Amino acid sequence: MDAQSQARESSPPPQPGGAAQSGGPPSSQARPLDIDQLCIDTIRTLSIDAVQKANSGHPGAPMALAPVAYTLWRDVLRYDPDDAHWPNRDRFVLSNGHASMLLYSLLHLAGVKDAKDKRRLAVTLDDIKAFRQVDSKCPGHPEYGITTGVETTTGPLGQGCGNSVGLAMAGKWLAAHFNTPDATLFDYDVYTFCGDGDMMEGVASEAASVAGHLMLGNLCWIYDSNRITIEGHTDLAFSDNVAARFLAYGWNVERVGDANDTGRFAEALKAFKGAEVPTLIIVDSVIGYGAPHKQDTASAHGEALGEEEVRLAKRAYGWPEDAHFLVPDGVPEHFQAGVGARGRALKAEWDILFKTYAEKHPDQAETLERLLKGELPVGWDKDLPSFPADAKGVATRESGAKAINAVARNYPWMVGGAADLSPSTKTNLTFDGAGSFEAEKYGGRNLHFGIREHAMGSICNGLTLSGLRAYGSTFLIFSDYMKPPMRLSALMEIPAIWVFTHDSIGLGEDGPTHQPVEQLLSLRSVPGMITLRPADANEVVEAWRVIGGLRHQPASLVLTRQAVPTLDRAVYAPASGVAKGAYVLADAKPGSTPEVILIGTGSEVSLCVEVFETLKADGVAARVVSMPSWELFEQQDQAYRDSVLPPAVKARVSVEMASAMGWDRYTGADGAVIGMHSFGSSAPIKDLMKKFGFSPDKVLAAARDQIKKHGSKATESAK
Ligand SMILES: Cc1ncc(C[n+]2csc(CCOP(=O)(O)OP(=O)(O)O)c2C)c(N)n1
């Protein structure tokens, strides 16, 4: 028997709570002996009742974790319920997001105010009664932006753990930049609840490894070790020695043998406070604690207990069996006397500190205020370069390097890095003072994620949620390794930046394992994310102008490994058209309806231009549309879209070295789509272009074929 199960076996059977000891139902008349226990059982019963009413949800973890959550919030967390956005608040992340009712109960009892309307609570009792219903403040899993006090959206297991590493890194970065010898503006801690599922997910392991390496002493994960997941006992699939694993990551590890032992948990929290490395507190708990037939079984995980079992659980707590959503008198008051009194006092001290700070360091204070409000620095785009025409050209990753450096130089809180590929993705910030973010040297702006794409994405979300402007980069093919956090950045409406290079078979000899095909389509399918695949150096600059200005949307920037010509903007339209997603780059007969439209993105735009020149020389009224971003184009009004792609012109060819899927949206069902229909292969680029049909001949033939098919009809109807 391992140490974990020994500890679990030593957990006591459910004992009635303080309310029972008081000899009857809790009420304002009969004050219970143990108000702490009453608070804990209120968290439990609110969670149970909400799940039962919704007939959907996860009661087991809140029932088990209530004592732990209560102790942390009431006695330790530095959090002002009146100002859930206080910059130096401790962060609380519920990585086991299915236990959302735990968080909603805490927010309710702590009296956290709604940030948008301070007259109301972030979570009212009515909100709790509407758990999992349409437009509720209490959705199934915690959602950032929906409920004040939810620091990040969780539910996909492991993400909250990854986010919390970003939050902790941001805390260290902010301290390094803004604290002065006489003003500690930032020293917040980050607490993360996680479960067996989080411990099994790779992203949490990657993130833990980063956190250990960086010695993030402000990070504390609290692991709900109940040895139960959906399929049953963790023995089915999990026999790690978690403590040994985390010790090996360089963490401090604490153990609490019984989740109800709040004294021991408080000691473990003290140990965390004293540690200079991240801390894992392993808490042995009983899922569904108190429900006689369901506790310690998988059926307590993710379904309502059932009316009878709810009654029996309440009986075990000494709770009135027929009361629903009961918050006994004195409970919120007692809870708030802890977290609220402490938080308000600390926040008030901080306000005074900040006022003096702002007098002494007005520029720093202004910078900080902008950062925290998610505003852009003044003049952030003032040094963006422009590139002269160059037929040989330059890879867009190279022009990307110039653009990202030009932006970051004037964007003091832009930070980022790569998953060990910055020499290839060219995302290193090279200007004086940029520096590296390292253990105990936390002010650097170049982050080194190591070969951990998934954690990189999740950490970037944590950094972005903290107000920093974070980017993460790798090869486009490996966007698949970090798709979950990318998706969450879009769901949370936060402006994380994803930079991908080596964007097509154009990367050549590395072959099909490295050549993206379906990835672009996958990025474009994420609601709310802006994907940009610029055609040349000047489009890269304009893409950065778009990306830098985003405040509520993530962006993916897709760049080439290989050189592409820098188009002559005296001949062709200015690259500022990028902001509209698609624009007319070249028109053989401006003002008249084109006979054929060639639509390209990225490196294929110059191929379209080459074919355009051939057609033009033949007297054909061709048009080239550069379309770096589907999403931005879709945002334009119909008149603009029709001016770029006139509906009358049916002769259309799209050219993109990626999955052909979806392009008929712009070519029409009878247009020609030149794209990829298979994986690529390993060969020099010029041979690949021929093999897969991205040659001037092929595009020219398609254009002529389109004109034959539609041309006379299109020109007739347009006349
Ligand atoms: C990435 C991911 N995979 C699968 C799920 C579905 N899921 C939700 S909870 C859960 C089991 C989690 O077990 P544990 O963390 O031990 O939570 P407990 O049952 O103890 O509350 C699973 C598989 C998920 N939410 N996220």
Ligand SMILES: [Mg+2]
């Ligand atoms: Mg579990």
